[in-house]
Amino acid sequence: MKQSRRYAIIGSGAAGTEAACQLRNHDPDSVITVVTTSKLQFIDRYDLPRVFDGVDDWRELLVHPPEFYHDNKITVRRNTWVSSVNTRENKLNFRHKETMVYDKLLVASGGGGHIPEGLREFSAYLNPFTTFQNAVRLRDSLGKQGKVVMLGGDMVGLDLARSLTAAGHQVTIFANETLFWPHEIKQADIAQYVKALEAMGIKVVFGRKPVAVEQISRPSKGTSYSRRLVFEKGKPELANAIMPFYGLMPALNFMMGTGVDIERGLLVNPHLKTTNDKIWAAGDVCQIWSPEDNRYNFFYGWANVKKMGLIAAHNMTGGSTEMKTSQTNKLKITKNGVLHSPYWEHD
Amino acid sequence: MTGEKSTKLYLPENEDFSGTQAFGTRVVTTVRYSTDPRDVGWVKENIPCQTACPASTNIPAYIRSIVEKRYGRSYELNRMANVLPGVLGRICSRPCEDVCRHGWPGNGEPVAICHLKRVAADYKSPSHQINESLFTPSGKRLAVVGAGPAGIAAAYDLTTLGHNVTIYEREKNPGGMLRYGIPAFRLPREILNEEIRNAVRLGVDLKTGVAVGTGENDVSLKSLRQDFDAVLLSSGCMAPIELPLRKNGLAQDETSDIAGVEYGLNFLVEMHRGKTKTVGKRVAVVGAGFTALDCARVACRLGAEEVTIHLRTTEEYIPVTKEELFECKRESVNILGLRTPVELLTHEDGSLRGVRFVQNRLGGWRANGRRLAIPIEGSEFDIECDTLLIAIGQKTVNDYLDMPLELDRWNCIKINRQGMTSRKGVFAAGDFVGGPSTVIEAVGHGRKIALKMDRWLMGGERRKQVVKVESVGDPLRERAFDFIPLQEMPTTPVKQRFNDMTTEVEQGLELDKAEEEAKRCYLCYLKYEIDVDNCIYCRACIEVAPRDCIKLVEGIDINKDGSYGLLRETSEWDKTGAIWVDNNECIRCGACYMVCPTRCISITKMELFYQNVAEKNHGVQEDPVIKGVMP
Numbered sequence: 001m002k003q004s005r006r007y008a009i010i011g012s013g014a015a016g017t018e019a020a021c022q023l024r025n026h027d028p029d030s031v032i033t034v035v036t037t038s039k040l041q042f043i044d045r046y047d048l049p050r051v052f053d054g055v056d057d058w059r060e061l062l063v064h065p066p067e068f069y070h071d072n073k074i075t076v077r078r079n080t081w082v083s084s085v086n087t088r089e090n091k092l093n094f095r096h097k098e099t100m101v102y103d104k105l106l107v108a109s110g111g112g113g114h115i116p117e118g119l120r121e122f123s124a125y126l127n128p129f130t131t132f133q134n135a136v137r138l139r140d141s142l143g144k145q146g147k148v149v150m151l152g153g154d155m156v157g158l159d160l161a162r163s164l165t166a167a168g169h170q171v172t173i174f175a176n177e178t179l180f181w182p183h184e185i186k187q188a189d190i191a192q193y194v195k196a197l198e199a200m201g202i203k204v205v206f207g208r209k210p211v212a213v214e215q216i217s218r219p220s221k222g223t224s225y226s227r228r229l230v231f232e233k234g235k236p237e238l239a240n241a242i243m244p245f246y247g248l249m250p251a252l253n254f255m256m257g258t259g260v261d262i263e264r265g266l267l268v269n270p271h272l273k274t275t276n277d278k279i280w281a282a283g284d285v286c287q288i289w290s291p292e293d294n295r296y297n298f299f300y301g302w303a304n305v306k307k308m309g310l311i312a313a314h315n316m317t318g319g320s321t322e323m324k325t326s327q328t329n330k331l332k333i334t335k336n337g338v339l340h341s342p343y344w345e346h347d
Numbered sequence: 348m349t350g351e352k353s354t355k356l357y358l359p360e361n362e363d364f365s366g367t368q369a370f371g372t373r374v375v376t377t378v379r380y381s382t383d384p385r386d387v388g389w390v391k392e393n394i395p396c397q398t399a400c401p402a403s404t405n406i407p408a409y410i411r412s413i414v415e416k417r418y419g420r421s422y423e424l425n426r427m428a429n430v431l432p433g434v435l436g437r438i439c440s441r442p443c444e445d446v447c448r449h450g451w452p453g454n455g456e457p458v459a460i461c462h463l464k465r466v467a468a469d470y471k472s473p474s475h476q477i478n479e480s481l482f483t484p485s486g487k488r489l490a491v492v493g494a495g496p497a498g499i500a501a502a503y504d505l506t507t508l509g510h511n512v513t514i515y516e517r518e519k520n521p522g523g524m525l526r527y528g529i530p531a532f533r534l535p536r537e538i539l540n541e542e543i544r545n546a547v548r549l550g551v552d553l554k555t556g557v558a559v560g561t562g563e564n565d566v567s568l569k570s571l572r573q574d575f576d577a578v579l580l581s582s583g584c585m586a587p588i589e590l591p592l593r594k595n596g597l598a599q600d601e602t603s604d605i606a607g608v609e610y611g612l613n614f615l616v617e618m619h620r621g622k623t624k625t626v627g628k629r630v631a632v633v634g635a636g637f638t639a640l641d642c643a644r645v646a647c648r649l650g651a652e653e654v655t656i657h658l659r660t661t662e663e664y665i666p667v668t669k670e671e672l673f674e675c676k677r678e679s680v681n682i683l684g685l686r687t688p689v690e691l692l693t694h695e696d697g698s699l700r701g702v703r704f705v706q707n708r709l710g711g712w713r714a715n716g717r718r719l720a721i722p723i724e725g726s727e728f729d730i731e732c733d734t735l736l737i738a739i740g741q742k743t744v745n746d747y748l749d750m751p752l753e754l755d756r757w758n759c760i761k762i763n764r765q766g767m768t769s770r771k772g773v774f775a776a777g778d779f780v781g782g783p784s785t786v787i788e789a790v791g792h793g794r795k796i797a798l799k800m801d802r803w804l805m806g807g808e809r810r811k812q813v814v815k816v817e818s819v820g821d822p823l824r825e826r827a828f829d830f831i832p833l834q835e836m837p838t839t840p841v842k843q844r845f846n847d848m849t850t851e852v853e854q855g856l857e858l859d860k861a862e863e864e865a866k867r868c869y870l871c872y873l874k875y876e877i878d879v880d881n882c883i884y885c886r887a888c889i890e891v892a893p894r895d896c897i898k899l900v901e902g903i904d905i906n907k908d909g910s911y912g913l914l915r916e917t918s919e920w921d922k923t924g925a926i927w928v929d930n931n932e933c934i935r936c937g938a939c940y941m942v943c944p945t946r947c948i949s950i951t952k953m954e955l956f957y958q959n960v961a962e963k964n965h966g967v968q969e970d971p972v973i974k975g976v977m978p
Contacts, residue, residue, distance in 0.1 A: 116676075120677075267709065
């Protein structure tokens with residue numbers, strides 16, 4: 001009897017989930033297991049700001065209902081951390097000491113918010129915005145008219161900033177060169193984009209380097225600020241929440257030492273195959289070789305990530321499709337004078 | 348009496364039991380010293396950290412001493428293998444941690460072996476007494492050229508072997524790369540001074556500021572050879588490798604004539620000699636080793652606004668520790684990969700304007716285990732900078748030799764199996780032989796060559812590796828220790844680091860953290876064995892084993908040295924020849940030992956170290972009897 005092929009997918013975001021659906025279409029008898037560190041099934045990051053509109057139930061944010069996974073025979077192992085990949089025996093080692101064998105592996109673990117090494121020791125006082133729980137915690141800490149300080153600024157942060165200002169909160173960005181990441185903006189154009197941000201009610205401050213984040217255990221009378229941001233020079237800034245947005249860093253610690261080529265992301269060919277014959281990668285975790293540019297590129301944004309999931313699944317089941325992006329990378333200012341990024345668009 | 352019983356099971360009757368110590372009627376420990384290749388083979392197979400250490404440091408033993416709060420003993424156990432524990436506890440490249448069993452898949456993070464070495468040095472008593480095992484004076488006079496880690500380690504060993512040693516060092520102070528290459532914020536000079544002083548105070552004549560060479564005021568190698576019974580060359584790799592650039596009309600040796608371009612090694616050496624160094628606002632460093640990282644971190648302290656290290660491959664494949672890389676990034680150093688410099692760009696006045704790079708892709712593996720970087724044609728790009736520090740490698744300087752010595756294809760000194768160069772009585776050690784390596788490799792090599800010199804001078808082996816075999820009546824560990832997380836090294840806040848060039852970054856583990864970290868060590872020197880004659884095959888040990896470490900076997904391969912090799916496993920009882928502890932899988936939790944109803948599982952401590960050969964056997968090559976006690 002022919003044994004079913006075992007596909008393992010690390011990551012349950014847009015790329016991983018899309019790949020799982022496509023693998024089911026291409027290989028109906030296969031065993032598909034999605035491993036995710038998330039406690040919930042796939043929630044669209046773009047929908048998280050809906051918590052500011054009063055959405056309290058995470059079920060409302062699920063991209064697919066639970067029965068979708070059941071009907072498609074896709075096993076989702078939530079709250080499961082891969083500690084390493086044994087490429088010799090084709091096994092995933094989990095943090096809880098269990099192992100899982102695969103025939104083909106797709107790494108779609110995405111990117112985590114990068115925190116500069118100098119601020120890592122203050123991680124406990126920083127508010128991430130990657131999960132439903134994070135979003136609810138942020139909303140609760142802000143109250144009605146809270147103050148949020150963003151560090152760095154990138155298109156994920158700016159997306160949230162416009163939701164926060166729309167919800168009546170005050171947002172200040174202490175910006176650096178990642179302000180419009182991953183857009184590559186000419187120095188001469190920065191001023192007009194900053195102006196557009198200010199038109200959206202977002203305050204942008206340049207030239208102040210944060211060095212520490214402190215907790216305020218007893219806020220001053222009349223304020224509810226619980227965080228203090230300390231700079232290299234000048235007066236500290238107080239806020240309800242301090243959020244790092246320094247671009248995304250591929251989440252692939254578990255791939256270190258596996259022999260699979262890595263620079264910042266997993267290096268893949270245009271077919272999204274890594275240097276290991278049994279491993280593919282998709283989404284924000286991979287750097288794709290571009291023969292035209294003679295270099296490895298990251299492709300960000302909902303459309304790109306979803307397309308990568310689709311192509312990876314196609315190629316894992318014998319296809320030979322190359323990843324090419326049709327998404328524009330152009331940052332625009334609308335007629336209303338506000339900023340618009342193609343990276344904010346999604347289904 | 349179970350201790351005695353279990354001990355005798357694996358000690359052949361003709362072995363020496365003189366180390367047995369009895370208290371009252373109960374035998375608590377039995378010690379023997381073995382040169383049996385099977386015992387040495389077991390250690391090399393089963394104690395990965397010690398095998399990986401170029402100086403063969405008895406790592407499990409010194410870590411165990413920390414759990415026992417015996418910091419002085421821990422320091423001495425280190426010093427038996429490596430005369431600079433406090434130094435290496437800060438700047439070792441840690442080959443041991445790469446292979447630590449605790450870091451194997453599914454076991455978690457490796458033990459912070461290097462940090463614990465520093466714990467031994469930091470917490471030993473202020474009145475700690477150093478133990479030396481000295482031979483009587485031999486009357487032999489030896490010269491050592493270079494007071495770097497290899498030279499110091501060799502001189503120390505040669506002195507303890509009774510020889511009269513003189514070190515010639517051209518710099519004002521001893522230490523070589525330790526002093527002139529490594530910044531004080533990584534290696535405080537008082538630690539270096541103390542440990543060098545301890546190494547040479549047994550009678551080494553240290554002549555600093557005296558160069559061996561062909562100059563007018565130099566001491567010639569020829570005269571050294573005439574005046575001494577043997578000479579050891581350990582002058583290291585003190586010249587930078589030139590940056591290979593595309594032909595752009597600029598000769599290779601002219602690169603450093605451009606204002607703003609400097610070789611990283613020269614930059615650090617001159618700074619440590621006391622010369623005031625400056626850098627521009629935008630600093631580029633090319634190179635991937637510790638020197639490159641040190642250059643970048645020094646540049647930050649000298650006030651550079653933007654410092655970037657450019658790598659030919661990627662972060663994952665560079666030969667530095669993860670912690671060093673992390674601290675470098677914390678100090679705002681950017682690290683960019685997959686690029687090779689091909690051209691230097693200059694302003695009209697001839698000063699540096701930037702560097703042209705070519706984009707690389709990763710290729711296969713080089714013979715030395717590093718990755719190949721393959722340049723991509725037509726992918727050139729420029730970066731702007733006003734200072735370029737080149738730290739792509741180092742090489743030996745041979746022009747001081749006034750006698751012809753055979754060189755290898757890399758222009759390093761060639762030595763034979765005796766450690767001797769092509770000239771009789773002239774030996775060589777450390778980086779001067781094998782090219783640039785690490786401090787611990789230099790120490791380990793210096794020591795090995797010292798023993799070979801002694802053997803050549805005295806006509807026989809007087810110190811050799813033995814395995815101390817000692818029965819243990821307790822697992823020494825608890826299963827709970829396996830769940831202790833890795834203890835992080837506290838560091839100086841970034842802001843305070845830049846006040847001066849000497850504020851040490853790593854602050855050392857606090858005592859309670861150090862003990863927790865030490866408990867994490869599996870103590871791989873403990874050998875678990877099952878006496879199959881007494882085993883009743885109840886499977887209790889298999890039931891409690893946390894890993895697949897107790898196996899039913901139908902046979903075992905025997906290695907060339909006589910030690911046990913691959914286990915031929917079976918799952919069928921009728922084919923089972925023995926029930927066996929797979930010491931490679933075993934994490935020494937002791938659960939099997941505690942549960943065994945017939946006490947047929949024994950634990951033996953196997954410690955490999957150098958031991959002086961007893962006087963009566965001096966010079967005897969066959970089956971020497973080894974006796975002695977650990978310091």
